[in-house]
Amino acid sequence: MEISEAYRYCPLCGTKRTAFAPARPFRCESCGHTSFFSPVTAVGTVISNSDGQILLIERAREPGLGKLGMPGGFVDPNENAEEAVRREIQEEVGVSVGELTFLMTAPNTYTYHGIVLPVLDIFYSAKIQAGQEIAQDASEVSSWMWTEISPDILERMAFHSNRLAMEFYLRSLGSPH
Ligand SMILES: [Zn+2]
CATH class of the missing domain: 3.90.79.10 (Nucleoside Triphosphate Pyrophosphohydrolase)
Structure with missing residues (x-):
């Protein structure tokens, strides 16, 4: 699995992710926290x-x-x-x-x-x-x-x-x- 897919919850506020497209970066729908998955x-x-x-x-x-x-x-x-x-x-x-x-x-x-x-x-x-x-x-x-x-x-x-x-x-x- 790609690392972006492993982000089921926001690491900052804990909001459960609803969209599971293999999109990068991860962007929290609730607080806006963004995690990049650059090499x-x-x-x-x-x-x-x-x-x-x-x-x-x-x-x-x-x-x-x-x-x-x-x-x-x-x-x-x-x-x-x-x-x-x-x-x-x-x-x-x-x-x-x-x-x-x-x-x-x-x-x-x-x-x-x-x-x-x-x-x-x-x-x-x-x-x-x-x-x-x-x-x-x-x-x-x-x-x-x-x-x-x-x-x-x-x-x-x-x-x-x-x-x-x-x-x-x-x-x-x-x-x-
Ligand atoms: Zn968040």
Whole structure:
């Protein structure tokens, strides 16, 4: 179900909603309170090593439990995308990366308990700084790997947007600058 459909009552005054068209935003018929359902912002990063492999994680939670993802997550309030990238990488795999290179953006969705949340993913690439050990957060990451980007790996990605970003990254490597 779309998140707008889950608003059966106004979160401010409690008036029951009568119209259930999948309209966005939600606008309370009684007090006028409006809830927007614009995409939540998330970040993901293609982290590479000196051998040209990239760092992928196996997801320890839904959505996409057991599938592959790149380190990343939701942007916090008052945080810019680059800060979110560095924080999420540190939290999930315990490492620092060098300069961030913007790759692309792509729409995504995140499904929690049957509610489909619209997401806008912002992707970067970065090189891992030398001499660091990966230290995974077991609540989010069940394992990790350095890997080439192969068709099999792309098939195992949890989110189509991540796959698009990895393909974009590969094309960017192939193009002369
Ligand atoms: Zn209301």
